[in-house]
Amino acid sequence: MRRLYFAGLLAACAPTAAQRPAPAAPAPAPGSPATPVATTQDTLSSDRPQYPSTYRRRPNPPVLIRNATVLTGAGEELPNASVLFRDGKVVAIGTSVAAPTDAQVVDGTGKFVTPGIIDTHSHLGVYAAPGTAAESDGNEATNPVTAEVWAEHSIWPQDPQIPLAIAGGVTVMQVLPGSANLVGGRSATVRLVPARTVQEMKFPGAPYGVKLACGENPKRVYQSRGPSTRMGNMAGYRAAFIQAEQYRSRWDKWLKEKKGDPPARDLRMETLAGVLRGEISVQNHCYRGDEMAQMLDLAKEFGFKIRSFHHAIEAYKVADLLAANGTAASVWSDWGGFKMEAFDQILENAPLVTRAGARAVIHTDSPDGIQRMNQDMAKAYYAGVRAGIPLTRDQAIRWITANPAWVLGIEQLTGTLEAGKQADVVLWSGDPFSVYSKAEKVWNEGWLVFDRLDPKHQYKTDFNIGQTAPGVGR
Amino acid sequence: MSHQRSAISYRVARATTIVTFLALACLLPATLRAQTIAITGGTVYPVSGPRLSNATVLIRNGRIVAVGTNLTIPSGAVRVDASGKWVTPGLIHANANAGLGVAGLNGLGEGAVRGEVNPSFNPIEAVDPAAFTIPIARTGGITSAILVPGGAFFPGQAPAVDYAGERIEDMLIRRNAAIGLDLSSGSREAGGGSRAGVMARVRRLFDDALEYSRRKADFQRAAMQSLSAPAKELEALLPVLRGEQTIAIAANRRMDIENALRLTREYKLRTVLFGAVEGWQLARQLAAAGIPVALEPLQDIPSFDGLGARLDNVTLLREAGVKVIIAQGDPGGERNLRYAAGNAVRNGLSWDDALAAITAAPAAAFGLADYGTLEPGKVANLVVWSGDPFDFKSAAERVYIRGQLTSLATRETELRDKYRTLPPREP
Numbered sequence: 001m002r003r004l005y006f007a008g009l010l011a012a013c014a015p016t017a018a019q020r021p022a023p024a025a026p027a028p029a030p031g032s033p034a035t036p037v038a039t040t041q042d043t044l045s046s047d048r049p050q051y052p053s054t055y056r057r058r059p060n061p062p063v064l065i066r067n068a069t070v071l072t073g074a075g076e077e078l079p080n081a082s083v084l085f086r087d088g089k090v091v092a093i094g095t096s097v098a099a100p101t102d103a104q105v106v107d108g109t110g111k112f113v114t115p116g117i118i119d120t121h122s123h124l125g126v127y128a129a130p131g132t133a134a135e136s137d138g139n140e141a142t143n144p145v146t147a148e149v150w151a152e153h154s155i156w157p158q159d160p161q162i163p164l165a166i167a168g169g170v171t172v173m174q175v176l177p178g179s180a181n182l183v184g185g186r187s188a189t190v191r192l193v194p195a196r197t198v199q200e201m202k203f204p205g206a207p208y209g210v211k212l213a214c215g216e217n218p219k220r221v222y223q224s225r226g227p228s229t230r231m232g233n234m235a236g237y238r239a240a241f242i243q244a245e246q247y248r249s250r251w252d253k254w255l256k257e258k259k260g261d262p263p264a265r266d267l268r269m270e271t272l273a274g275v276l277r278g279e280i281s282v283q284n285h286c287y288r289g290d291e292m293a294q295m296l297d298l299a300k301e302f303g304f305k306i307r308s309f310h311h312a313i314e315a316y317k318v319a320d321l322l323a324a325n326g327t328a329a330s331v332w333s334d335w336g337g338f339k340m341e342a343f344d345q346i347l348e349n350a351p352l353v354t355r356a357g358a359r360a361v362i363h364t365d366s367p368d369g370i371q372r373m374n375q376d377m378a379k380a381y382y383a384g385v386r387a388g389i390p391l392t393r394d395q396a397i398r399w400i401t402a403n404p405a406w407v408l409g410i411e412q413l414t415g416t417l418e419a420g421k422q423a424d425v426v427l428w429s430g431d432p433f434s435v436y437s438k439a440e441k442v443w444n445e446g447w448l449v450f451d452r453l454d455p456k457h458q459y460k461t462d463f464n465i466g467q468t469a470p471g472v473g474r
Numbered sequence: 475m476s477h478q479r480s481a482i483s484y485r486v487a488r489a490t491t492i493v494t495f496l497a498l499a500c501l502l503p504a505t506l507r508a509q510t511i512a513i514t515g516g517t518v519y520p521v522s523g524p525r526l527s528n529a530t531v532l533i534r535n536g537r538i539v540a541v542g543t544n545l546t547i548p549s550g551a552v553r554v555d556a557s558g559k560w561v562t563p564g565l566i567h568a569n570a571n572a573g574l575g576v577a578g579l580n581g582l583g584e585g586a587v588r589g590e591v592n593p594s595f596n597p598i599e600a601v602d603p604a605a606f607t608i609p610i611a612r613t614g615g616i617t618s619a620i621l622v623p624g625g626a627f628f629p630g631q632a633p634a635v636d637y638a639g640e641r642i643e644d645m646l647i648r649r650n651a652a653i654g655l656d657l658s659s660g661s662r663e664a665g666g667g668s669r670a671g672v673m674a675r676v677r678r679l680f681d682d683a684l685e686y687s688r689r690k691a692d693f694q695r696a697a698m699q700s701l702s703a704p705a706k707e708l709e710a711l712l713p714v715l716r717g718e719q720t721i722a723i724a725a726n727r728r729m730d731i732e733n734a735l736r737l738t739r740e741y742k743l744r745t746v747l748f749g750a751v752e753g754w755q756l757a758r759q760l761a762a763a764g765i766p767v768a769l770e771p772l773q774d775i776p777s778f779d780g781l782g783a784r785l786d787n788v789t790l791l792r793e794a795g796v797k798v799i800i801a802q803g804d805p806g807g808e809r810n811l812r813y814a815a816g817n818a819v820r821n822g823l824s825w826d827d828a829l830a831a832i833t834a835a836p837a838a839a840f841g842l843a844d845y846g847t848l849e850p851g852k853v854a855n856l857v858v859w860s861g862d863p864f865d866f867k868s869a870a871e872r873v874y875i876r877g878q879l880t881s882l883a884t885r886e887t888e889l890r891d892k893y894r895t896l897p898p899r900e901p
Contacts, residue, residue: 130777160776320896337607337807346886352893367775375813378866386869387890435816435865467781 053202062086068108085423116171116424125155139178148267149185169439179213244272289317319356351384516556536877564617564855586625595630614809627664751780757794789822816864
């Protein structure tokens with residue numbers, strides 16, 4: 001086995017953040033022309049569209065899933081219930097929803113329905129399969145602060161790991177730069193849909209995040225030039241944000257007065273100024289509880305919020321601080337011990353964070369894990385229950401739906417099954433808390449992007465095409 | 475940042491709890507250790523035969539004495555009520571390394587040595603019986619393991635151990651359960667950059683070992699041309715070439731598996747195939763050759779070491795009649811072996827085959843004759859589960875190794891209990 005002999009997997013870890021609840025421009029109606037791009041010479045480049053989303057919701061007939069157990073992610077688990085969605089929006093959920101005449105009716109008997117799963121931490125597309133150096137595009141490890149890079153400029157939409165994640169019920173993910181740098185760059189929130197370009201995947205209205213990384217990785221990568229210590233890391237963030245404060249005030253002044261030439265555009269500072277303005281959310285790779293406390297103080301020093309810590313192995317040690325600061329913890333159920341700062345991992349991390357009143361999120365940072373996020377949720381849930389920590393199934397399902405939606409600033413749009421929300425819906429063959437259950441059908445804003453029972457609804461990326469062994473059918 | 479995460483491996487400093495526990499167990503008077511234990515009322519999955527409801531397992535002197543539904547329980551036996559519980563053999567992890575150095579912490583693993591051709595290397599003296607990863611593995615119901623060295627073309631010997639004991643000698647089952655050979659993409663450099671070079675080098679080593687064994691006197695007189703490896707390494711290959719020792723060959727691509735089949739035929743090897751990402755494409759050939767296959771059932775991401783990766787690999791192999799062994803390589807460590815089996819069932823393998831794939835099948839493939847099933851005379855390694863061992867809602871409640879109840883307290887459970895209240899209560 002690849003791993004059997006080499007006993008280790010390559011995985012990338014990086015966090016980013018998105019903070020402001022999205023003002024959420026709704027997706028344009030199908031077929032409507034793209035927004036015209038202004039290119040007059042007297043506008044500034046910064047005033048023009050910056051790599052806008054060209055995602056379009058696909059027109060689909062209404063769907064009624066009947067007689068299933070529905071976990072809404074909004075407080076309810078409804079047996080023998082129906083879910084109706086139309087034009088990409090959830091219309092009704094309940095025990096007596098009538099099927100419109102034009103609806104496709106799906107029998108959900110014995111099956112479960114949940115919101116589409118959301119991963120706050122992925123590197124799909126930036127560390128694409130088949131895993132050669134040629135598509136290792138996740139870490140601009142050339143400077144400790146690279147706030148200027150955008151993950152979306154690395155994402156390869158033909159990454160064959162994307163359809164595998166869809167088959168696990170994932171509808172939205174945040175793709176982050178890696179964690180080599182103190183500031184790794186902007187994240188992108190994308191829908192998992194077949195696409196030729198990343199623009200066709202970008203979630204309309206989702207705010208940008210920026211990735212900050214604590215601890216071992218930056219100080220190891222920059223050992224010779226610095227930072228080489230945790231105190232060096234802290235000095236590095238502070239220096240960057242001090243610079244960003246000046247940049248922001250120069251621009252604010254010019255925008256107000258519009259006198260003379262505008263200040264020079266600096267992409268690195270533009271992203272950090274976006275953080276200071278509360279427009280870009282902070283997604284912070286940070287394992288140790290004591291470092292999380294340092295980062296919360298850093299955020300106070302510069303007047304921003306940290307939306308989520310990622311890989312927050314020790315979140316359970318500072319869950320009270322997280323609750324008080326309104327910062328989420330994106331964690332694994334049982335992945336730890338692989339380095340010193342991951343040493344104190346426990347199975348009950350998400351349950352203890354939840355009990356403390358903070359937002360827990362199950363995230364993956366892994367092309368394997370993202371295929372089975374429900375399983376990671378279930379592991380953490382049952383570990384909590386066995387340890388006597390008060391916990392409901394609804395709280396657990398939120399770890400992979402509503403809470404990650406909040407971390408990405410899209411909680412007004414998706415993450416729960418409620419009338420008016422986008423129809424990101426998964427039909428499971430059985431209880432998603434069981435190892436035996438599979439995502440059977442996955443709708444992404446009403447579009448059936450995966451059907452386990454119908455190969456016509458199982459897309460392949462270009463990389464997959466023509467790769468089957470000679471004479472062997474799949 | 476892309477960084478190496480050790481999945482199968484981690485472990486660390488001192489798990490004092492378990493050491494203390496085992497030390498106490500060893501101080502018990504011999505009469506008490508010889509006591510009969512009767513695990514009663516559970517649903518017993520012996521693996522060697524059908525499931526038994528409301529059955530009893532009798533243990534004495536570290537061995538299973540009887541398994542059945544109408545057993546007479548000797549007076550004086552310690553009774554353990556397992557009503558409503560599931561009882562299975564202890565799980566055997568065929569690709570383990572809990573206990574090998576501070577595995578997983580960068581640079582502190584000790585399951586490999588430098589160099590390409592190390593067939594004589596045996597990691598057993600690098601095993602730390604106090605490793606904190608060992609009790610964690612036990613919480614997943616794992617009682618025994620094949621410690622497969624890695625990181626080289628001929629990485630060395632794979633000892634088999636039980637996951638309890640104060641000293642290595644107490645843990646050891648077999649010192650030389652298998653020898654490793656890596657034919658996957660990872661060995662390309664050992665062949666000068668080409669798989670063809672890898673195959674040529676394997677054949678030269680094997681041929682030299684045979685030549686050396688025939689002409690030891692010439693070798694000692696320095697009357698032989700130079701050999702492709704030091705004599706002690708060639709010596710270490712001889713049990714494999716005599717068909718006395720299992721060779722664990724790692725190969726993932728179909729073409730690499732075909733190379734493994736060629737070597738198996740040419741040198742009449744007792745092969746266990748490891749990895750086998752594209753094994754499903756050669757399922758009939760592997761079944762015909764009687765080669766067991768140890769794999770990770772969750773490998774489905776295409777790479778140039780296996781573009782044909784798919785989740786039902788294990789199912790297709792089994793359907794063709796291959797003896798399959800399930801190993802665990804996912805995040806979360808060895809304890810997740812049972813979930814790997816559960817996922818194999820999710821992807822089509824029968825439940826019974828999945829249990830055999832982590833008990834009887836690895837025992838048979840690695841020559842652990844007294845392990846892997848619940849039958850009279852077998853070593854009393856067994857687990858009492860709260861329910862279906864493959865599913866998340868169940869847990870291992872009692873883990874017996876050589877008839878002794880082991881501790882399931884871990885570093886993790888101690889940390890959890892310390893931080894149940896915030897700030898933690900200090901002494």
